[in-house]
Amino acid sequence: xxxxxxxxxxxxxxxxxxxxxxxxxxxxxxxxxxxxxxxxxxxxxxxxxxxxxxxxxxxxxxxxxxxxxxxxxxxxxxxxxxxxxxxxxxxxxxxxxxxxxxxxxxxxxxxxxxxxxxxxxxxxxxxxxxxxxxxxxxxxxxxxxxxxxxxxxxxxxxxxxxxxxxxxxxxxxxxxxxxxxxxxxxxxxxxxxxxxxxxxxxxxxxxxxxxxxxxxxxxxxxxxxxxxxxxxxxxxxxxxxxxxxxxxxxxxxxxxxxxxxxxxxxxxxxxxxxxxxxxxxxxxxxxxxxxxxxxxxxxxxxxxxxxxxxxxxxxxxxxxxxxxxxxxxxxxxxxxxxxxxxxxxxxxxx
Amino acid sequence: xxxxxxxxxxxxxxxxxxxxxxxxxxxxxxxxxxxxxxxxxxxxxxxxxxxxxxxxxxxxxxxxxxxxxxxxxxxxxxxxxxxxxxxxxxxxxxxxxxxxxxxxxxxxxxxxxxxxxxxxxxxxxxxxxxxxxxxxxxxxxxxxxxxxxxxxxxxxxxxxxxxxxxxxxxxxxxxxxxxxxxxxxxxxxxxxxxxxxxxxxxxxxxxxxxxxxxxxxxxxxxxxxxxxxxxxxxxxxxxxxxxxxxxxxxxxxxxxxxxxxxxxxxxxxxxxxxxxxxxxxxxxxxxxxxxxxxxxxxxxxxxxxxxxxxxxxxxxxxxxxxxxxxxxxxxxxxxxxxxxxxxxxxxxxxxxxxxxxxxxxxxxxxxxxxxxxxxxxxxxxxxxxx
Numbered sequence: 225x226x227x228x229x230x231x232x233x234x235x236x237x238x239x240x241x242x243x244x245x246x247x248x249x250x251x252x253x254x255x256x257x258x259x260x261x262x263x264x265x266x267x268x269x270x271x272x273x274x275x276x277x278x279x280x281x282x283x284x285x286x287x288x289x290x291x292x293x294x295x296x297x298x299x300x301x302x303x304x305x306x307x308x309x310x311x312x313x314x315x316x317x318x319x320x321x322x323x324x325x326x327x328x329x330x331x332x333x334x335x336x337x338x339x340x341x342x343x344x345x346x347x348x349x350x351x352x353x354x355x356x357x358x359x360x361x362x363x364x365x366x367x368x369x370x371x372x373x374x375x376x377x378x379x380x381x382x383x384x385x386x387x388x389x390x391x392x393x394x395x396x397x398x399x400x401x402x403x404x405x406x407x408x409x410x411x412x413x414x415x416x417x418x419x420x421x422x423x424x425x426x427x428x429x430x431x432x433x434x435x436x437x438x439x440x441x442x443x444x445x446x447x448x449x450x451x452x453x454x455x456x457x458x459x460x461x462x463x464x465x466x467x468x469x470x471x472x473x474x475x476x477x478x479x480x481x482x483x484x485x486x487x488x489x490x491x492x493x494x495x496x497x498x499x500x501x502x503x504x505x506x507x508x509x510x511x512x513x514x515x516x517x518x519x520x521x522x523x524x525x526x527x528x529x530x531x532x533x534x535x536x537x538x539x540x541x542x543x544x545x546x547x548x549x550x551x552x553x554x555x556x557x558x559x560x561x562x563x564x565x566x567x568x569x570x571x572x573x574x
Numbered sequence: 575x576x577x578x579x580x581x582x583x584x585x586x587x588x589x590x591x592x593x594x595x596x597x598x599x600x601x602x603x604x605x606x607x608x609x610x611x612x613x614x615x616x617x618x619x620x621x622x623x624x625x626x627x628x629x630x631x632x633x634x635x636x637x638x639x640x641x642x643x644x645x646x647x648x649x650x651x652x653x654x655x656x657x658x659x660x661x662x663x664x665x666x667x668x669x670x671x672x673x674x675x676x677x678x679x680x681x682x683x684x685x686x687x688x689x690x691x692x693x694x695x696x697x698x699x700x701x702x703x704x705x706x707x708x709x710x711x712x713x714x715x716x717x718x719x720x721x722x723x724x725x726x727x728x729x730x731x732x733x734x735x736x737x738x739x740x741x742x743x744x745x746x747x748x749x750x751x752x753x754x755x756x757x758x759x760x761x762x763x764x765x766x767x768x769x770x771x772x773x774x775x776x777x778x779x780x781x782x783x784x785x786x787x788x789x790x791x792x793x794x795x796x797x798x799x800x801x802x803x804x805x806x807x808x809x810x811x812x813x814x815x816x817x818x819x820x821x822x823x824x825x826x827x828x829x830x831x832x833x834x835x836x837x838x839x840x841x842x843x844x845x846x847x848x849x850x851x852x853x854x855x856x857x858x859x860x861x862x863x864x865x866x867x868x869x870x871x872x873x874x875x876x877x878x879x880x881x882x883x884x885x886x887x888x889x890x891x892x893x894x895x896x897x898x899x900x901x902x903x904x905x906x907x908x909x910x911x912x913x914x915x916x917x918x919x920x921x922x923x924x925x926x927x928x929x930x931x932x933x934x935x936x937x938x939x940x941x942x943x944x945x946x947x948x949x950x951x952x953x954x955x956x957x958x959x960x
Contacts, residue, residue: 442957456959465957466950469579470897473890477872478865480583502865551861555848558864563849566842566864567662571594573868 229288232281235265236292245297245532248392254358255299259326268302269323272310277320283487290425291432297532299393301355304328307425309363312418316374316408321361328359329422331544335366335400337373337407344407346375346400354543356396357384365418368407372415377405389539391532420497422544424482427497430504430540431472431479433533434511438472440530441465441515448520455518464514471507478503481574495573498554505541505550512537579956581890584872584879587651593634594655600632601663612664614931615836618793618938620666621746623700629660629667630700635674638881639682644695650881654874658831664839668793669746673697676826677704677751680770684811684819689772693749705775706827707738707752707797708820715948717753718764718817722799724754724771730806732771734779734799740942744782744795750775751823752799753816768816772808779803789919789934822886827943829877829891834870834898836939837905840928841867844909847925856912863908870898889956892949899939899946906932 243258262268271286272278286306293302309329313320321327332350350364356379364375382403384396410418442465445456455461482496490496512534516523523530541547558569604610604625613620629635637653639645660667678697681690696702713719722736734754744750750773757767775782779802785794811819841863848856873894880887906929917929940946954960 442959445959456954459951462954462959463947463950465959466893466896466953469953469957470893470900473579473893474866474869474873474897476580477583477876478869481868481872484583496868498861499865499868502862503869506862506865547862548858551858551865552854553861554864555857555861558860559845559849563846566845567838568598570864570867570871571658574872 228281229285232267232270232285233288233292236262236267236289237296239265239267240292240296240298243298245299245529247526248299248388248394250386250388253299253388253392253394254301254355256358258298259300262300262302263324268305268326269310271306272314272320272323276314278310278314278323283483287428287483290428294429294432294536295436295533297433297529297536301326301328301359303425303429304354304359307428308418308422309361311421312374313363313376315414316410318374318376318406318408321376321378325360326355326358327361327363328353328355329363330354330365330398331419331422332364332366332375335364335375337366337368337375337405339369340402340404344375344405345402346377346405347402348400350398350400352387352395352543353384353398354393354395356387356394356398358394362398364405365410365415368409370409371412372410373407374410374418375405375407377403389543391535391539393536393539395543416494419545420494421486423501423550424479424486424493424497426540426544427475427479427500427504428483430508430537431475431500433537433540434472434475434504434507437511437515437530437533437537438465438468440533441468441518444519461518464518468511468514471510475500475504475507485574492573495554495557495569498550498557499573501545501550502547502554505547508537508541579889579893579953581876581880581887584651584875587649587655589649590651590655593648593652594659596632597634597656597659601659601665604628604665605663610666612839612842613666614664614839614928615935615938616664616839617661617667617671617832617836618742618935618942619668619791620664621668621743622666623669623703623746625666626670626700626703628700629670630698635670635700636678636694636698639678639694639698643682643690644698646698650878651875654831654878658835658871661832661835662838662842664842668743669703670697670700671832672706672742672747673702673704675830676706676823677749679826680751680810680819680823681772683822684770684815685772686807688807689810693772702749703743703747705741705744705747705750705795705797707741707750707773709738709740711737711739711796715945717820718768719759720753720755720768722752722754724756724769724804726806727803732804732806732809734771734773734802734804737796737798739785739794739796741795741797742793744775744797745784745792747775749773750797751810753820756813756816765817767814768820769813770810770816770819771804772810773799773802773804774808777802777804787935787938789931821888824944825886825888825891828895828949829874829881829887831871831874833895833943834867834874834901836899836935837902837932838867840909840925840932841905843925843928844913847913853912859908859912863905866901866904870894870901873897889952892944892952893956895943896946896949896953902939903936906936
């Protein structure tokens with residue numbers, strides 16, 4: 225069972241090996257060469273059914289790819305394409321764009337879809353769009369005439385502003401003035417699930433990056449000597465690394481459970497994803513702080529690799545709904561059966 | 575991350591969900607009948623032998639043990655579901671808790687056939703309770719420094735002298751598994767020369783002195799041994815193998831859901847308050863606490879699944895206990911920040927009572943069963959730092 229996934233991960237690692245992370249700038253806002261290499265290897269359609277134009281495989285394979293890329297600070301929209309936009313487009317019955325062309329996802333409460341003859345057009349602004357200016361296609365959760373819709377548009381000719389998250393990843397605004405799009409209606413439950421899928425994608429990325437930051441910090445504590453011994457031999461440092469390990473293990477456990485819920489189509493997936501996003505977001509504070517503390521001044525520079533992941537951690541925890549947003553969703557969901565329903569609800573989520 | 579910290583996800587167990595439903599139904603009936611009231615930290619303070627006996631009658635003690643010793647040959651996942659439900663309800667489980675959790679498994683692993691036949695069925699019936707004999711007045715985290723000693727007399731019996739402390743509910747217990755020095759301490763090998771004795775607490779020469787905790791409750795004791803003659807066949811396991819055995823016992827002591835659910839009854843009460851008030855800040859706090867509970871459940875379930883695979887995951891158990899007991903204490907501050915309640919043990923408000931109980935028990939959470947500093951040292955070893 226694990227061997228297929230190991231092979232996928234190995235392939236992604238091999239490709240990543242020749243694409244070192246770099247400091248993103250407005251001029252070089254994503255890693256198009258890495259994307260091409262991944263697309264050439266057929267990895268940008270994994271987990272999406274072949275009959276819809278994907279490469280087949282399980283959700284677990286797609287998650288393994290996303291995790292590997294996240295821990296390598298890869299500047300490509302693979303999490304959006306494989307875990308959110310791709311599945312959403314297919315589930316809504318729209319035509320998946322070629323998987324070699326990057327597809328991103330955004331929640332666009334400021335965009336309205338209107339019928340225009342036989343087709344649809346989009347008007348409004350979508351803010352904080354991941355990979356705006358880099359992605360070829362965008363799937364938007366937008367407003368329709370009778371509730372929310374999924375809209376799929378080509379980004380060709382759509383201007384994107386220069387706006388970036390703390391890691392320099394593009395998060396610009398798209399201004400849409402009657403842009404043609406394919407549109408499908410979504411019911412309220414599906415809308416909730418789609419938001420949860422997005423949050424879970426970020427939680428998966430956070431989990432993988434947190435794990436790698438722990439690994440780097442343990443390694444550094446073994447290599448760096450002060451007072452004649454490695455940092456990792458000092459009890460004070462050991463306590464910090466153990467605390468980091470606790471946080472990382474918690475995130476892995478709750479995120480894996482949410483991925484399982486998604487894979488099984490469980491009705492608890494929204495609350496499981498909410499828990500994963502909240503827990504991962506909370507772990508960032510501890511893990512990033514202690515990683516920088518242990519790394520000392522060198523970790524505070526762009527010369528050292530640590531910032532590639534810690535800046536992403538600080539960004540991703542607030543994207544796709546912050547801990548505030550998902551804590552509320554989680555608590556409301558858990559109390560849905562009334563004041564005495566909390567414990568049964570917790571055990572149902574997993 | 576080092577593999578020694580990572581456990582595979584727990585498979586979902588239908589059998590566990592079935593027994594969970596049975597326990598839930600039983601607890602609802604007992605609560606309705608008023609046979610117990612919910613409290614915080616009841617696996618320390620909720621001693622009720624009649625309740626323990628009811629659990630034994632229903633087959634919920636000694637669940638994983640062989641049937642020939644009164645057990646039920648069920649999975650660790652099923653046992654997990656039962657213990658979790660009992661803790662979440664704040665049920666009085668303290669009488670049998672230690673015996674069911676660690677003394678029984680210890681006897682199964684190291685006991686003689688006679689010891690097993692005599693004692694295990696009584697534990698599974700909820701009729702025989704145990705106390706842990708590890709810490710001493712001068713030996714806390716440094717367990718290898720214990721001084722209680724046992725020497726063979728001419729008849730081949732053990733003569734025990736010394737004192738054990740923090741022995742929870744010794745005054746309600748029948749036996750203690752007591753770590754003693756059977757050879758003088760050797761500075762070159764501090765872990766050598768210790769053994770475990772199975773001691774009947776009614777033997778002459780044993781004095782049990784109460785030690786009261788912050789809320790005035792009598793759970794802890796000092797157990798003093800003065801020339802106590804313990805029959806020679808009451809050695810548990812091998813002479814000199816005490817350190818190894820006690821380490822294995824600690825894996826059971828540290829691995830269960832009681833390491834993150836001690837204050838769950840407070841969370842439940844807070845949840846009721848939030849459901850009634852709808853206060854936005856309190857709702858967010860409940861969500862954040864719930865996310866931590868859900869993560870801890872998954873971590874703890876992984877340990878139960880590892881036990882079912884026959885593993886004894888010491889390092890992951892230490893890690894879960896560190897994270898879990900930190901949570902148990904954090905619950906109090908998180909809730910305090912969003913409710914305006916004066917904690918009091920005799921308040922008519924159940925939230926005020928639960929807060930008071932939790933606060934007065936809180937210092938113990940991150941001390942008992944190995945301080946969090948000791949646990950983090952074990953995790954650091956798992957990370958390859960020691």
